[in-house]
Amino acid sequence: MTTAGRVPLFENTRAVLIILVVMGHSLEPLLSREPLARALYTALYLFHIPAFAFLSGHLSRAALDRKSLASIAWSLLAPLVIFQVLYVAFDAWVLGRGLSRHWLFQPYWLLWFLWSLACWRLMLPLLRRLPMPLGVSVAIALGAGLLPWIGYLFGLSRTFVFLPCFIAGHLARREWLLANAPHRRALAVALFAALGGCVWAMATGRVATPDPAWLYGSASYAALGVKPFTGIATRFALLCGALVFTWAVFILCPRNESALTRLGGRSLAPFLLHGFVVRSVEKWGGYSVPHGATGVLFVLLGGGILAVLLGHPLIVRATRPLWEPRRLLQRT
Template sequence: MSSQSRNLRIDNIKAVLIFLVVFGHLIELHITGDHFLRSVWIFIYSFHMPMFALVSGMLSKASLDDKQSNQLVKNIVIPLFVFEVLYEGIELLLKGSLSVYSGLFAPYWMLWYLMSLLCWRLMLPVFARLQFPVVIAVGLSLLASYSESTGYFLSIARTLSFFPFFLLGWKLGPALFDRTKKRVLLISLPVVAVAIIASFLLKSDFDYRWFYGSYSLNRLGMANMTGTLYQIAQYLASGVIGLACLHLLSRKNWGLATIGQRSIYVFLWHGLALIVLQETGVLNAIFTLDKALTSLTALAVSALIVWLAAHPWCEALTQKLLLKPMSWLLIKQLNGNHPTPSKEVKTETTVAPAEP
């Protein structure tokens, strides 16, 4: 299969994942009283962040020359800086103070993924030279989960927690979905079905904070070997469920490749869309509807946010008004010349966060 076709498959996958991010964030604060939405949310969060990290790894290179360094600045550092200022400015405007994340010295809400992605890319050249990088990354994550010094600070906990999936994606490569055999697909269907059923059968007291990757075992009340075994089981479950979902998604061209190619803009702007919906009361109004209508409306609103943020005009305005000026300013200082910013941010991955 050609590289173009392979990229289309990855872009379709990215489009579905970014939609799940938006939908998951939209319903997240309102799932306690709705068993159906809560179960759907649990299923989504059981795999979508690990798989975003995995896809990011698939599209990353284990090198860090001048070109790669400039790409990291343009595609990760600059969007992180610009939207960190933007979202904190919005918080200051709406609430009269900076967000709680600033006090924790952490990236604002969903922007943790950009911070973690930057760290993953910087660590990749080192881990790529190790004999068993994924195993070592899992070991580091398990050890760090006992520490109270990580958590939200600079997104360290999540960086370590999802790093094994990033490395696994790098090891597997984007051609993974080209060489999938039919029997793998036949296994994927029952795996996804069982995962969905299990999500609906979980008890209401299930502690979903495990999905966030930002809580220590002590805060989760399991700072012991049982907690470590639980983490290992979670790694295995997320990997199996996630890969099964991705294999199913890769079998068909869903016509969403253009959204996947611009998923960075959905990631960057969907937080603002949700803030507007929350502040105007629209979000709360959605969850006062009949349960079936609530679910349908939430899906429709999420789809609208994704479509608008992935629209070419949104890309053009974001580049022209925010990213290109900052790119010109920072890249000029870094390499001492006057490069012309690229027409668009060609990210190595798309992004998306996961927490209330």
């Protein structure tokens, strides 16, 4: 345990995942022209959001007492409202994209996770009272795709689709996650080696890159252009794959306290702030220079560095009132 009572493995995993999130978003402007970017993006989105949901579920209590509700309100909903306004204003006034008519009801780009996490935490006590909560959550995730109207609005689709990952994390035994036998590490390495092979196959055109909309979890089966049975089977396979690679991430992340642990404890700042940087670089032509595999790897590295920089204590202290407004109110 850390001095703050946190488990280093979980903080290290959080740090690795936030770096991957920023890397993934940094690749987005290259997707239309760079096959390697599309391949890497697909690989990242297979597991990094499900893994975040899993970790969040494991660290969540199945309670709806006053303390839990206050935590949801101040740590999730308050920063969601603040950054929803900031990002919408940034889009309209800085990037010149205009004001979306759904901005009041649709979480902006990366902010959907805050809303979904709040919903998951509110749903958790109810699901825990039901028999087979994981099975129920899987049924909800698969059934959501049958609703033709479901999508980005209110973040409903993603909330339902990634719910099983959150519930699986909550139900996972801690000793199982902390176990680190050599054969488990070998299997986890083999899994990521196989994923690397898939990236190579997609980047070189040997295998078609799948539609990323499947990995976003934000569309109905009808919108994805498939029949219900195909949609259910595909989504179930993706959920299983996501949980397998989530397990591999936990196995491979370091268990010792380090700089990575400290970054994990400050991960909300890079999560909330990196969108401003990525959108600005795209707006002012920063993505017109990188080309080919070297350019893609340069952008990927830049995304990782950006995540680390935005998690620096100076940045965190300067921006803390935006994502922890309760501290500001307590001072006044």
